[in-house]
Amino acid sequence: MKLASRRCASRDGELLVVSRDLSRAVSVPNIARSMQQAIETWDMTEPKLRAISDQLNQGKIDNAFDLHLDELESPFPRSYQFLDGSVYLHHMEKARKARGAEMPPNYKTEPLMYQGLSDRFVGPTEPMIFPDADLEPDYEAEVAIVVDDVPMGTLRSEAAKHIKLVMLLNDYTLRALTKTELPKGFGFMQAKPTSSFSPVAVTIDEVSSLWDGEKFHFSLISEINGRRMGQPNTGKDMFFSYPMLIEHACRTRSLSAGTIIGAGSVTNQDESSGFGCIAEARIHEQQTTGQSKTPFLKNGDEVYIEVFDSQGSTIFGAIRQSIKTLKGG
Amino acid sequence: MKLASRRCASRDGELLVVSRDLSRAVSVPNIARSMQQAIETWDMTEPKLRAISDQLNQGKIDNAFDLHLDELESPFPRSYQFLDGSVYLHHMEKARKARGAEMPPNYKTEPLMYQGLSDRFVGPTEPMIFPDADLEPDYEAEVAIVVDDVPMGTLRSEAAKHIKLVMLLNDYTLRALTKTELPKGFGFMQAKPTSSFSPVAVTIDEVSSLWDGEKFHFSLISEINGRRMGQPNTGKDMFFSYPMLIEHACRTRSLSAGTIIGAGSVTNQDESSGFGCIAEARIHEQQTTGQSKTPFLKNGDEVYIEVFDSQGSTIFGAIRQSIKTLKGG
Numbered sequence: 001m002k003l004a005s006r007r008c009a010s011r012d013g014e015l016l017v018v019s020r021d022l023s024r025a026v027s028v029p030n031i032a033r034s035m036q037q038a039i040e041t042w043d044m045t046e047p048k049l050r051a052i053s054d055q056l057n058q059g060k061i062d063n064a065f066d067l068h069l070d071e072l073e074s075p076f077p078r079s080y081q082f083l084d085g086s087v088y089l090h091h092m093e094k095a096r097k098a099r100g101a102e103m104p105p106n107y108k109t110e111p112l113m114y115q116g117l118s119d120r121f122v123g124p125t126e127p128m129i130f131p132d133a134d135l136e137p138d139y140e141a142e143v144a145i146v147v148d149d150v151p152m153g154t155l156r157s158e159a160a161k162h163i164k165l166v167m168l169l170n171d172y173t174l175r176a177l178t179k180t181e182l183p184k185g186f187g188f189m190q191a192k193p194t195s196s197f198s199p200v201a202v203t204i205d206e207v208s209s210l211w212d213g214e215k216f217h218f219s220l221i222s223e224i225n226g227r228r229m230g231q232p233n234t235g236k237d238m239f240f241s242y243p244m245l246i247e248h249a250c251r252t253r254s255l256s257a258g259t260i261i262g263a264g265s266v267t268n269q270d271e272s273s274g275f276g277c278i279a280e281a282r283i284h285e286q287q288t289t290g291q292s293k294t295p296f297l298k299n300g301d302e303v304y305i306e307v308f309d310s311q312g313s314t315i316f317g318a319i320r321q322s323i324k325t326l327k328g329g
Numbered sequence: 330m331k332l333a334s335r336r337c338a339s340r341d342g343e344l345l346v347v348s349r350d351l352s353r354a355v356s357v358p359n360i361a362r363s364m365q366q367a368i369e370t371w372d373m374t375e376p377k378l379r380a381i382s383d384q385l386n387q388g389k390i391d392n393a394f395d396l397h398l399d400e401l402e403s404p405f406p407r408s409y410q411f412l413d414g415s416v417y418l419h420h421m422e423k424a425r426k427a428r429g430a431e432m433p434p435n436y437k438t439e440p441l442m443y444q445g446l447s448d449r450f451v452g453p454t455e456p457m458i459f460p461d462a463d464l465e466p467d468y469e470a471e472v473a474i475v476v477d478d479v480p481m482g483t484l485r486s487e488a489a490k491h492i493k494l495v496m497l498l499n500d501y502t503l504r505a506l507t508k509t510e511l512p513k514g515f516g517f518m519q520a521k522p523t524s525s526f527s528p529v530a531v532t533i534d535e536v537s538s539l540w541d542g543e544k545f546h547f548s549l550i551s552e553i554n555g556r557r558m559g560q561p562n563t564g565k566d567m568f569f570s571y572p573m574l575i576e577h578a579c580r581t582r583s584l585s586a587g588t589i590i591g592a593g594s595v596t597n598q599d600e601s602s603g604f605g606c607i608a609e610a611r612i613h614e615q616q617t618t619g620q621s622k623t624p625f626l627k628n629g630d631e632v633y634i635e636v637f638d639s640q641g642s643t644i645f646g647a648i649r650q651s652i653k654t655l656k657g658g
Contacts, residue, residue: 080408153655185433186517
């Protein structure tokens with residue numbers, strides 16, 4: 001099942017059930033008005049949404065309409081909680097090396113995770129606005145899950161059943177500010193502005209052949225202005241799995257339904273698969289040629305992130321955003 | 330005007346207008362169902378709520394009822410964003426000294442602030458549950474503001490007008506985990522479980538004689554099991570003001586209506602006003618007697634936080650919570 005949120009007067013958007021090929025959609029206000037409402041009542045709502053989804057995929061819904069991706073918000077236009085891990089350790093090792101910073105303590109025994117901005121995400125085809133190009137805007141291509149209510153103290157062995165939806169995530173980052181914020185210890189405030197997600201969120205059964213119960217095995221494509229940055233495999237070199245991230249997140253708190261958990265910028269040890277952010281490309285260039293060449297994002301750039309299935313069909317639709325900087329660059 | 334949220338089937342609670350003396354209240358579903366809905370439509374909603382408030386204070390509302398504080402959630406039972414500063418630098422200096430940790434870089438040129446858990450706050454008289462007493466549970470007595478929509482880049486000079494509500498805040502902290510999480514740089518995940526707020530949130534006019542446009546001048550009383558911990562003045566030794574916190578928070582993001590901003594554990598240089606958390610009492614004891622005596626919170630303890638006006642009347646009602654630990658201690 002694939003779900004989306006269409007822009008409307010509500011800050012939560014209007015819930016849509018979307019056909020597998022993303023061509024058609026239907027509004028379902030009698031089942032749930034918003035994605036947030038659906039996830040909070042998932043046990044009751046999911047079978048009803050799935051029945052609509054099955055009929056939609058069979059062309060049997062009378063009031064279905066052609067889906068226009070540019071009318072979509074992120075599947076959750078906002079959320080009560082967004083937690084982002086950093087579990088592709090090669091990314092952190094490269095990023096810290098580029099900053100001349102040490103690796104954090106215990107980074108191989110418990111996942112790094114921060115509480116992220118969630119009060120308003122930018123849509124998958126909306127422009128992303130940065131205040132200043134000199135802050136070194138970067139993207140990070142990631143995969144995020146959405147859970148239902150998770151009790152405090154839930155262990156890894158019980159965690160996977162709480163995973164209800166999967167989305168692509170573009171976790172925008174201002175590299176100039178990570179350098180100054182990380183040493184303060186309080187996490188990211190200015191260095192992590194809002195993020196965007198793929199046009200649709202999908203249930204696990206839509207990607208069952210690419211999900212092993214702990215990790216997804218996607219080739220996560222990202223491009224800037226049509227230039228391929230990379231297509232790393234999300235199942236490789238993932239040091240902590242999604243159930244491990246959930247266990248870590250809920251050790252001293254419950255997680256409310258609709259909590260979004262990302263796993264961090266995807267990168268593989270094998271650099272032939274390229275990169276999932278600019279910072280890594282720059283450090284690779286520095287190491288191999290003595291000079292970083294790929295510029296950080298600037299006004300007018302287009303960032304593209306997508307994943308295809310084995311038949312070459314898009315799973316989540318594409319994140320395709322133009323960059324706008326208010327000054328600098 | 331004083332506002333509260335009564336526990337109900339909705340995760341957002343039921344909005345109540347509360348009389349100045351906190352004795353009476355009225356439900357206002359025709360104006361706004363929840364506090365979140367009210368703050369998102371504040372320009373339209375506030376005059377209507379204020380008219381009800383005026384009538385309620387004059388005893389002219391027919392369907393008013395006696396207010397029972399134990400039926401209340403935190404004024405925002407959940408929020409899309411909770412940001413907490415640490416601007417009483419003396420607190421940080423003492424806390425870091427106790428841990429043997431350095432002060433963070435630039436701590437006097439820009440405020441420390443973290444993105445906090447906001448998906449479910451605990452109510453002002455609800456028990457607070459910690460997984461393990463050995464994690465050294467502590468409280469922090471704070472004052473928090475609530476803003477309406479704040480555009481990215483709003484400056485200090487324009488920030489104060491966005492402040493719509495004020496509340497007391499108990500920012501629970503697991504001291505054993507701050508020691509391990511702070512050096513990781515990603516902020517607080519496990520070390521800051523959920524927080525609680527005072528029974529009511531009040532508009533600025535309710536505290537106008539104690540507000541100078543930048544800071545509140547409250548004596549912030551806190552007690553554990555009836556033993557006074559302190560009553561520091563919130564307007565003294567506040568290194569960064571609320572408008573400065575807003576300016577810092579919105580440098581690279583807009584802030585959505587309902588964003589809660591705390592200023593950190595209140596403490597004065599003059600230690601005769603006591604403390605606003607256990608950690609400070611312990612370091613004071615260590616320094617003066619060679620031994621920390623005040624224990625961290627344990628099963629069955631009661632935490633109390635309140636502020637009175639110059640006539641001795643409660644402004645926000647009291648946070649009065651019993652502590653429950655699932656193991657240890």
